Amino acid sequence: MAGSMISQFTFLEVAFLHVNLAYSFLNCSRCNSVWQAEITYLGNLLHPNLVKLIGYCIEDDQRLLVYEFMPRGSLENHLFRRSLPLPWSVRMKIALGAAKGLTFLHEEAERPIICRDFKTSNILLDAEYNAKLSDFGLAKDAPDEGKTHVSTRVMGTYGYAAPEYVMTGHLSSKSDVYSFGVVLLEMLTGRRSMDKNRPNGEHNLVAWARPYLTDRRRFYHVIDPRLEGHFSIKGSQKAAELAARCLSRDPKARPQVSEVVNALKPLLNLKDMAGSSYSFQTMQAERVRPSPNANNGLWTRGSFMKNDQQHPRSLSIPNGSHVSRHQQSANNSPKPDGKP
Structure with missing residues (x-):
């Protein structure tokens, strides 16, 4: 079957066929559990912001999953591997769609689910840049009512995992909210969560950006310079403050993801572009001194x-x-x- 690679997940290699379907072959030591998790979760969930599982099969050691085709590929590809930046309004549209997908998993599904590996490479985009969550190989059922967390082996992607989960193995829906905060920060800055090619002090995106996020005079410093002022002043400020809340060191201080959705909705259509503001022009002058x-x-x-x-x-x-x-x-x- 001739096809082209569009994304690579933690355990899955995903490609598209010329019949507008995406498929993944699993051939690693943990494939059976990952394959089963994908079927268990995606096979029983239906939402506009989740990738749709079309079918699956197993033959000898080969396991196949077939998904709906996502022609725009991953958010990671658009943020970090393309020469042209995503416009501000498209970034906010993607952030809102991803938050809606998480809200469904946490609050609307029959059995609440924790994604556990929420990151830019697992957010796929359709032709209209609608975001759909994918790769549920590491997903876990949320804790039973009355319990704050489930204890589990620490897995996921370094740079996105919540600190309390990394340190203790305690997993909750607020762990996903932290990961969402990292992704939102990547969309604001155009930087990867971890990048050793950056100068000292800037390798870890969260550590570098945190002091700026709630500072109304300095938050401009973290906004992706490739946008060149073509972003909303109010929208970027609100998004930065929202990212700071999601990235709180205290899980209890992080918002529910449904609150994130409500915070993002008003930001989509703001037209107060930063390029004409005095504060932004001053900051730009400092950057190019x-x-x-x-x-x-x-x-x-x-x-x-x-x-x-x-x-x-x-x-x-x-x-x-x-x-x-x-x-x-x-x-x-x-x-x-x-x-x-």
Whole structure:
């Protein structure tokens, strides 16, 4: 069967066939339990923000799962592997869809479920950039009523797992909320949760960003610079504050994921773009301030700087928005309404 790889999960390799179905082959030592978990959970759940399991089969040592086809691939691919950034409105649309999927698992399913491996590579996108959660190989039933957590072997992905789960093995729905906070932070910043290629002090995204998230004067510093001011001032501020709540060190202080949904809904259609704000322009000027070793004609982060002590300058258009070389190809990026 000829196909192409679209995503790779913890234990699954997922590809698409030319009949608009996605399939995964499992051939690892833990495949049977992962395969069974996928069937148990996805086979019995139906929601617009969950990937639909079409069918499955087993033959000898090969186990096959067949899913609905998700043509846009994973959120991870769009955030970190594509040259053009996702528009702000599309990021918020994806965040809301993913939160709705988690809400269904935690609060609306007949038996509440903890995802346990919520991350950008497990959020798949359809043609309209609607988010659907996938990979339930590590999912667990939520604790029985009256209990705060289930104790289990620590599994998942480093950088996304909640600290109390990593340290004690105590798993709860608030563990997923922490993971959602990490993903929301990745969408805000355009950075991976763990990145050793960053400067010292910036390897761990949560540790680096936490001091900025609730500071209304400095939160601009964490917003993805590739957006170049094309994001809502109020929306980004509210999203940063929401991420901070989800990332609280105390699980009890984290919101229910249904609260996350209600917080995200008003952010989708805000039009107060940051590019024209004085605070953002000041922050941008600080970002591109020339170093002592700057040379004549040195380009730094979209601004042309000279060593004659002049202020950094950017090309501008009448409405005050900045234009960089990166934006010259912006017509190829996803449109704000989520369409290609």
